[in-house]
Amino acid sequence: MIKKLIALAATTLFSLDASAGYIQYDLSGNGISGYVVQHDDDHSIAFYQIFIDTERAYARFAAAHGEDNITGATTRFGDGGPTNFAAFDSLSRVYVYNIALDYQSTGSAGVYRFSARYSQREHPEYANDPWAGELVPLALRFSGTARVTAVDPGLVNFIDGEGGYPDGLTRLVPAPVAVPEPAGLGLLGLGLAALAAALRRRSPAR
Structure with missing residues (x-):
């Protein structure tokens, strides 16, 4: 019994040490799946693998794929949480695929909602390539749930x-998502009200 407890403790310590420094979010939605791993200190993306699988499109985005990379990163979670990011994959330079993930809180610890924008097109500079003319331009939206996992x-x-x-x-260290302050929203509301009043005064009487 003691040997089993020692072995279990050693396994637990190894797992904690192995995952130290990173946090993973598993993605699950209709037509989209995968996972994202990010650094837990600056929340930059360390690895990702995302699959788009529908009747209209199939694509795989993966870090270390050679032609995939990140083009932008933001966050709305100041105390730590998933990083919004955009990435692309350029298959043999002819086909260009783009994905953008945006997360929202659900109020439950370790669980987030996400929305995703996906697009595919052919690169105009390679219109004469033998592979050109086969990819249908497409733009799709997805949504689902992201959960913290080991x-x-x-x-x-x-x-x-x-x-x-x-x-x-x-x-890319994520930049905070700009959120209008209450005072700014109040001034915006006053400005819109003043504009509406001015337009009413200018309207000819019927």
Whole structure:
């Protein structure tokens, strides 16, 4: 019994050490799935793998894929939470795929709502490429739930071995999402009311 307890404690410590420094969010929605791993200190994206799978489109976004990268990152969670980010994949430079994730709080610890925008198109500079003309331009929206889960120790070792950002993944520390202050909203409301009154005065009498 004592040996089993020692083994269990050692396994637990190893798991905690292996996932230290990272946090993972599993994505689940209709037509979209995958996961995102981010650094738990500056919340920059460390790894991601996202699948789009519908009757109209199939795509895979993955860090360390060679042609995937992040183009922007923001956050609305000042005390830590999932990072909104946009990424692209350029398949053989001819096809361009884009994904953008945006998270909202659900009020439950470790659970978030997300919305996603997906698009695909052909790069205009490669219109004469043999692969051109086969991809239908498309824009889709998805939604689902993101949940905090344990990071696989093997993935942690891989990310660490790549210096925290596999295969040249751009390190982007998320900028806070700008939220209008109450005073600013009040001034905006007064301005709109004044504009409406002025328009009414200018309207000809019937």
